[in-house]
Amino acid sequence: MSQGPSAPGTLEATRILTKSLDCVHCGLCLPVCPTYRETGREMSSPRGRVYLARGVAEGSIAFDDVVADEMGLCLGCRACETACPSGVQFGALLDEMRAEVERRGLRGGLAKRIETLALRGIVPHPARLRALVSLLGLAQRLGLDRPLLRLAPAALRERAALLPRVPSKADRAPLPALVPAVGDKRGRVGFFVGCIMPELFGDVSHATVRVLARNGFDVVVAPGQGCCGALHAHAGDSERANELARRNVTAFDAAGVDMVVVDSAGCGAALRDAGRWLPGTGERLAATVRDVSELLDAAGLRSPPGRIDARVCYDDPCHLVHGQGVYEAPRRLLEQIVGVRLVSHEDPTACCGAAGIYNLTHPAMSSAVLGHKMRALAAVDPDVIASGNPGCIMQLRAGVARFGLRAQVVHPVELLDRAYGGPSRAPDAPYL
Amino acid sequence: MQPASSRLIDALRAAAGADAVLWRAGELFVYECDALTHHTGRPAAVVLPRTADEVAACVAACAREGVPFVPRGAGTGLSGGAIAFGGAVVIECARMNRILEIDPVDRVAVVQPGVVNADLSRAAAPFDLHFAPDPSSQQACTLGGNVAENSGGPHTLEYGSTTAHVLAVELVLASGERVRLGSRAGGEPGYDLTGAVVGSEGTFGVVTEVTVRLTPVPEAVETLLAIFPDVVSACHGVGAVIRAGLVPAALEIVDRRTIAAVEASVYAAGLPLDAGAVLIAELDGPAVALPRQVERVRTLCGANGATRVEVARDAAERQRFWRARKGAFGAMGRLAPDLYVHDAVVPRSKLPEVLEAVCAIGDRHGLTLSNVFHAGDGNLHPNISFDRRDEDELRRVLAAGSEILELCVRAGGVISGEHGIGAEKQDFMPLLFTPDDLDAMRRLRAVFDPERRSNPGKIFPTTRFCVESNPKARGYERVSFDP
Amino acid sequence: MLAPTGPEALAEVVRELGARGEAALVRGAGTELPQGNLPRSVAAVLSTKALTGIDVLDADEGVAHVAAGTPVAALREQARSEGLEVPLDPPSPASTLGGALAAAALGPRSLGFGRVREQVLGLEVVLGSGERTRCGGRVVKNVTGYDLAKLYVGSLGTLCVIEHVWLRLRPLPEETRVVAARVSGGEEAPAAALAAARLAGVRAAALIDSSLTAELGGGLPEPSRDGHLLIVEMASDAPVVAQSAAALARRHGGVTVPAGAIDAVAALEGAADDARHRAALRFRVTARPSRLVAAYAVLRAAGALVVTHPGLGLLCARFTCAVDEGAKHVDDAFATAQAAARAGEGSAVLAAAPDFARAGRDVFGTPPASVALMRRLAAELDPKSVLNPGVFVGGI
Incomplete structure (x- = not known):
């Protein structure tokens, strides 16, 4: 039995044990777990992972590769939390376990190197991220990306297929510090920008701000905010997650807003979890966090004048439906667009396999999970697939290409924005 | 646990493929129990075959090595039926999850054993058919498990347990031999071996294919929720409904303590926390029949003390009513680390007195006990929340459990209505059966598995348990259920 | 005794x-x-x-x-x-x-x-x-x-x-009603009868060949020539019975008949009337519902008189023979019944027949592969074959 940070009786072990004890071993989580569905293995199910956690915390089994690998194989989609009748906080338990894996140095290999580079070297540094994305955009425009990739090793090539088209310069332009409400003012909200979104999905960020303003919200882009820390927390880097949460709390505290609006489900779920890192201030921030769909649905959407004739399939980001419990709101919003026919596929709340950078660290499992999703979508053959999370959008776009679907993959706010007329026809505000 | 020989591991790999065999300590650890957590047994290895041929090869490998095996589905069983004793190999059927055929004219489905119960009903829904047995774990439990345990569920009242819906099975015997029993058309000449396999708890071999009857989705459904001041009056309400000749699809009672747990969980159904008991009555069938039946149930509940009776206005509300019932098990898990879901049946008319006595037993042992049960067929489920790490509490839980079973048998009942005997109640079998009765069962087992290598250590009494939970050791007399 | x-x-x-x-x-x-x-x-x-x-x-x-x-x-x-x-x-x-x-x-x-x-x-x-x-x-x-x-x-x-x-x-059901209807002949009749058997509240449904209807007694409509009589008993709540009876009237012109009609059908197949039909060979052939028509066709082509219970997937077929026609006739009838069972993907059993027809044969036909298990079971529970030796499948 290896001794270490989580040897039975330590603070870490007690935290893990306490969370694991909520599980009564009923097994209702099994069928919703992507890795269990794929493997049929108990230890690759939520119940199994909780049991492993309990086992190491109680000292019944060694904290070895089996445990470490299973914690790594989990997508962190938290579908199990929705299915769990006894309220196991699986996501939090998983983060604790991954932190243990890190502390014990039980992870290595390519997956670990990719993760370290991405999470430590790039994501928390806006300038580096921006430079990298600009480089990628240039390569894409010059048509150099594909020839260059042919030189890369196979493992890298596969992963590179997930890279999105870099948006135009205009779409990557910084957001104004304040965009005033259009018409009757209904509130003042802070917009959470995030790290990847403005670079790779700047068009979505702009669309979100426009849609919020058109719905009567002053939108403040608080300076000093940064990455939400979700990827770090899920990778077991609690130190950096804590640091990033602190930065955001400070930024939004200073902004004086009613709500903090997020258009990336993964970031929203992480911000709602800020209390875990910062009791008190973090909890206060968490209480004000709203997904853009949730806020608009609660406020009542102002009818968009435009029309979009399309069969739209809404696909739930895990961290919105399972992480934040938002299911109906985005569907209700899309239904209000004239011409949109909402269609449902077999399993909209199942993970697509993106799971942060899981598609980079575990390409085989990610691809298998994506396969299920794409077959379900292909059966419905929609014109548009809408999903409110950057990772999911990238993954679904890669899936659409690989499985030969004709659907366009967009963020729901892009459809709303288009129905409002988008950026071009701007009646009464300079920014719009 | 006995460490598996490398020869066994190699043989299993040859039978089902290298990626299908688990043998490392951590991998086996998670298979040490199913949904009954206070009995454990670690397997020597776990194998995950995809086809009947692979199952037969795995079983043959076990036969060659003289090793026992345990068939397993989703591990949602509540009697420890999937626990591996004696260094057994777990044959996990999760990967055998294909629906092979749905025939809407014959109203039959042919499935592999790892198909999830609810998935079959979902697949049959386009034909207006469903698989009627609906255990509370139906979103997760598998057909193979349902066959092994003869699973029931709330709608057993009208539609019967799994046995009423199984037409044929394919079985791999402990020798590795494959046999087909029963027929799709029904009425195959000979003994009803299929009927004997259903409910045999995996002790006859591994079921590798099941042919089941599908039932038409009823034309109309009405669900009533009746609030009673106490559980006794709710039981009287149930008795009145049955005596009036109504055959509801389900009659379920949730007691006050369960209501509190459910309302604090994600399954919150908006039940009044001050209700003494809630009765969920579901009526289904031709639309023309239901309005009168709804009124009769409403009247009978009122006459027996119901303070309020609601009728679900739509499917969403029906689901809300049922959430209160189906989420009860997991929701009780919020109260303590472990949950012991008991299962016993008494004659319906004995429900009020038995329930009162069950609660008294729980109180006397200082336990958190609640009741949620299939009142229509007298099937009790006392739930005890506890912490298995507390040895004294575990002892009290087991003592209370044995008293509850004894009580139910005295009342003319039996010790399991739908969970099975498994590793949980085997030492209580003498409460109901004489040595000759049990011997007849042993002789039946010998027909299928003379060496007792399929799921050993289940159903039949052993002396494995501690003195406190062994009725024979405590000197209980067998209680007669003769009139 | x-x-x-x-x-x-x-x-x-x-x-x-x-x-x-x-x-x-x-x-x-x-x-x-x-x-x-x-x-x-x-x-x-x-x-x-x-x-x-x-x-x-x-x-x-x-x-x-x-x-x-x-x-x-x-x-x-x-x-x-x-x-x-x-x-x-x-x-x-x-x-x-x-x-x-x-x-x-x-x-x-x-x-x-x-x-x-x-x-x-x-x-x-x-x-x-x-x-x-x-x-x-x-x-x-x-x-x-x-x-x-x-x-x-x-x-x-x-x-x-x-x-x-x-x-x-x-x-007991609130209401019981028996309806009889003429169903036009042809091999599709069992399929129509299956639909009738699946109406709500139906407790029994039998399709009777025209040549057998005379044995049912009075009070029933005359079947059309070379047609069939469909007899359906409903037992349920009154509104359900009324609804299904109306459906039968609409589809097949069904009319209410005396309640004993289903008992008369049972008597047709019963062993109790053996005295009158001493040389009747009665087979029970099972078939998948979707194969009823095929099984029925085989029996009819061989001249059997058939009562079809579509909801049960059961065809009760009667062949008549004189005692002196001997075993040959029985063999032919058995072969027909087995062919029908194959067509229906079910089984055929010679359910009732005089001793001469049962002598020297297994009335259950070729036993299923699982007969080995059955023999083991009998050996476990009745090791000395004390009870009814030889009467069961495979001579158990």
Whole structure:
């Protein structure tokens, strides 16, 4: 039995044990777990992972590769939390376990190197991220990306297929510090920008701000905010997650807003979890966090004048439906667009396999999970697939290409924005 | 646990493929129990075959090595039926999850054993058919498990347990031999071996294919929720409904303590926390029949003390009513680390007195006990929340459990209505059966598995348990259920 | 003739036979006797007729505990006085409960009642090896121990003698109505009848060849020439019966007929009328519902008179032959029935026939592959073949 940070009786072990004890071993989580569905293995199910956690915390089994690998194989989609009748906080338990894996140095290999580079070297540094994305955009425009990739090793090539088209310069332009409400003012909200979104999905960020303003919200882009820390927390880097949460709390505290609006489900779920890192201030921030769909649905959407004739399939980001419990709101919003026919596929709340950078660290499992999703979508053959999370959008776009679907993959706010007329026809505000 | 020989591991790999065999300590650890957590047994290895041929090869490998095996589905069983004793190999059927055929004219489905119960009903829904047995774990439990345990569920009242819906099975015997029993058309000449396999708890071999009857989705459904001041009056309400000749699809009672747990969980159904008991009555069938039946149930509940009776206005509300019932098990898990879901049946008319006595037993042992049960067929489920790490509490839980079973048998009942005997109640079998009765069962087992290598250590009494939970050791007399 | 008067005496008789190495033919009322193969040599007839009595008829629970020699009709009468129905449909009202269970014969009303095995909650039996044992219990839901009752039901008395039964009872329906309709001839008739059998509240549905309808007695519409008569019994809530009757009237011009019509259908197939049709060979052919038409066509082409129970997937086919036509005719009829079973993906059994037709053959046809397990079972529970030797599948 290896001794270490989580040897039975330590603070870490007690935290893990306490969370694991909520599980009564009923097994209702099994069928919703992507890795269990794929493997049929108990230890690759939520119940199994909780049991492993309990086992190491109680000292019944060694904290070895089996445990470490299973914690790594989990997508962190938290579908199990929705299915769990006894309220196991699986996501939090998983983060604790991954932190243990890190502390014990039980992870290595390519997956670990990719993760370290991405999470430590790039994501928390806006300038580096921006430079990298600009480089990628240039390569894409010059048509150099594909020839260059042919030189890369196979493992890298596969992963590179997930890279999105870099948006135009205009779409990557910084957001104004304040965009005033259009018409009757209904509130003042802070917009959470995030790290990847403005670079790779700047068009979505702009669309979100426009849609919020058109719905009567002053939108403040608080300076000093940064990455939400979700990827770090899920990778077991609690130190950096804590640091990033602190930065955001400070930024939004200073902004004086009613709500903090997020258009990336993964970031929203992480911000709602800020209390875990910062009791008190973090909890206060968490209480004000709203997904853009949730806020608009609660406020009542102002009818968009435009029309979009399309069969739209809404696909739930895990961290919105399972992480934040938002299911109906985005569907209700899309239904209000004239011409949109909402269609449902077999399993909209199942993970697509993106799971942060899981598609980079575990390409085989990610691809298998994506396969299920794409077959379900292909059966419905929609014109548009809408999903409110950057990772999911990238993954679904890669899936659409690989499985030969004709659907366009967009963020729901892009459809709303288009129905409002988008950026071009701007009646009464300079920014719009 | 006995460490598996490398020869066994190699043989299993040859039978089902290298990626299908688990043998490392951590991998086996998670298979040490199913949904009954206070009995454990670690397997020597776990194998995950995809086809009947692979199952037969795995079983043959076990036969060659003289090793026992345990068939397993989703591990949602509540009697420890999937626990591996004696260094057994777990044959996990999760990967055998294909629906092979749905025939809407014959109203039959042919499935592999790892198909999830609810998935079959979902697949049959386009034909207006469903698989009627609906255990509370139906979103997760598998057909193979349902066959092994003869699973029931709330709608057993009208539609019967799994046995009423199984037409044929394919079985791999402990020798590795494959046999087909029963027929799709029904009425195959000979003994009803299929009927004997259903409910045999995996002790006859591994079921590798099941042919089941599908039932038409009823034309109309009405669900009533009746609030009673106490559980006794709710039981009287149930008795009145049955005596009036109504055959509801389900009659379920949730007691006050369960209501509190459910309302604090994600399954919150908006039940009044001050209700003494809630009765969920579901009526289904031709639309023309239901309005009168709804009124009769409403009247009978009122006459027996119901303070309020609601009728679900739509499917969403029906689901809300049922959430209160189906989420009860997991929701009780919020109260303590472990949950012991008991299962016993008494004659319906004995429900009020038995329930009162069950609660008294729980109180006397200082336990958190609640009741949620299939009142229509007298099937009790006392739930005890506890912490298995507390040895004294575990002892009290087991003592209370044995008293509850004894009580139910005295009342003319039996010790399991739908969970099975498994590793949980085997030492209580003498409460109901004489040595000759049990011997007849042993002789039946010998027909299928003379060496007792399929799921050993289940159903039949052993002396494995501690003195406190062994009725024979405590000197209980067998209680007669003769009139 | 041995007729023990109590369970212990019954066990004593079975043990005594075993000790002497002798066998007995077990009988209740004898209404099922022409079923199964001719027995191998038996020293005695063991009758359950002295084991009678309804110990419990619990109307609140809807269960009864009854001695096996009790006539089903007697139980039915008492149950009805409590507003309950005995969900069994044996071929003769004189059948004993034990006999009805041992034969597990389906009757027309089995469609509504369900299979015999579903009605049995618990059994007390004397095994062929002489022990008194029981399985199941009095409660309506039970998974305590192996479901041995499933094996005893339908065993034709080869494993044990049933001594007492815990039986499920059902509420009497609010309304019962029998409707008869002419269904035009042709091989598609069984498919139309299947749709009728699947209407709500239908308890029995039989399609009767025109040449058999004369035997049904009066009060029924004349079938069209070379057509069929469809007789449907509905038993349910009044609005349901009215709705389904209306559907039958609309589809087939069905009219209400005397309630005894379904009993007349049962009598058509019953073994009790053997005196009148001494040389009748009665086959029971099962078929998947989707293959009914195919199985029916095979039987009709060979000139069999057929009563089809579409909801049960059962075709009752009658061939008639004179005794002096001998075995050849029987072989042909058997071959036809088996061809029909193949077409229906079911099975064929020579359910009732005179001794000469049963002699030297297995009335169950070629046994299924699982017969090896069946033999092992019989060897376990009746190791000396004391009870009904040879009458069952494969000569068990």
